[in-house]
Amino acid sequence: MDLEPLDPAYVAERLSRPPFVACDGVYNIRDLGGYPSSTSGVIVRRGFVYRSGEISGITEDGKQQLKALGVTTVYDLRSDTEMEKYNTPLPNIPGIDIIHAPVFQKEDYSPEMMAKRYKLYASGKTEAFMELYSQILDHGGVAFGAILRHIRDRPNDALLFHCTAGKDRTGVIAAILLKLAGVDDEIVAEDYSLTRVGREPARAMVMARLAKVSMFAENNEAALNMFTCRHETMIAFLALLREKYGGPEAYVRQYIGLAGTDIEVIKRNLLYPQT
Numbered sequence: 504m505d506l507e508p509l510d511p512a513y514v515a516e517r518l519s520r521p522p523f524v525a526c527d528g529v530y531n532i533r534d535l536g537g538y539p540s541s542t543s544g545v546i547v548r549r550g551f552v553y554r555s556g557e558i559s560g561i562t563e564d565g566k567q568q569l570k571a572l573g574v575t576t577v578y579d580l581r582s583d584t585e586m587e588k589y590n591t592p593l594p595n596i597p598g599i600d601i602i603h604a605p606v607f608q609k610e611d612y613s614p615e616m617m618a619k620r621y622k623l624y625a626s627g628k629t630e631a632f633m634e635l636y637s638q639i640l641d642h643g644g645v646a647f648g649a650i651l652r653h654i655r656d657r658p659n660d661a662l663l664f665h666c667t668a669g670k671d672r673t674g675v676i677a678a679i680l681l682k683l684a685g686v687d688d689e690i691v692a693e694d695y696s697l698t699r700v701g702r703e704p705a706r707a708m709v710m711a712r713l714a715k716v717s718m719f720a721e722n723n724e725a726a727l728n729m730f731t732c733r734h735e736t737m738i739a740f741l742a743l744l745r746e747k748y749g750g751p752e753a754y755v756r757q758y759i760g761l762a763g764t765d766i767e768v769i770k771r772n773l774l775y776p777q778t
Contacts, residue, residue, distance in 0.1 A: 518700065531702050532701070534550065538686045540685035548773060550572065581667055633740065
């Protein structure tokens with residue numbers, strides 16, 4: 504069952520292998536590189552783009568580990584409302600720029616909007632996640648644009664992007680990047696589903712937060728549904744991206760305002776020959 508805890512020995516072993524990397528105090532952190540592209544003999548660059556859950560709990564050791572990965576910039580996709588609610592402000596990491604790039608604004612967190620969003624998450628249904636992911640795509644142009652322009656303009660500066668769990672907003676932009684790089688749908692879905700392992704050490708923390716929301720306090724299964732990351736959910740999202748938004752390139756043009764020449768540079772900077 505997707506809702507059951509994973510075996511701790513399996514989790515520890517899997518987290519010790521790529522694409523996961525070590526960063527003390529940060530959950531679900533992994534390299535987006537290493538996946539094969541549809542272009543023969545080419546793979547997504549390793550050590551350039553990283554994804555994770557929130558980094559507010561990063562330790563001093565974790566800060567040094569993040570620097571050792573070569574990360575120069577962190578893009579935080581969380582809202583002001585989340586950071587205030589959970590008292591998880593932007594950390595100070597000397598030598599690394601922390602850019603607040605929220606997908607959703609404060610007005611997107613009205614009680615009515617949050618009740619609707621929680622209800623969708625609680626169902627755990629693929630159709631519900633598609634509605635949520637459409638909201639992310641519709642609101643994410645500015646935030647995702649910051650990440651894409653970094654990749655276009657700063658190919659020698661590694662970056663990390665994250666939301667709270669590193670699953671939904673993070674998963675959407677990660678999928679867009681991997682598809683721009685020509686990665687197969689099945690591999691993109693596998694990368695998405697790795698959050699099942701990456702989030703496991705944070706399970707108790709996440710459940711404690713959700714227990715403060717009446718809907719989830721009264722329904723443990725609904726709470727667990729909120730952070731499911733099933734393979735089929737990402738497959739459905741990629742179909743949605745093609746059918747509703749015209750595919751990743753069309754989305755980037757329309758919602759972010761980048762031209763075809765920008766997209767070609769981004770693709771080139773995301774890839775390198777397989778050795």
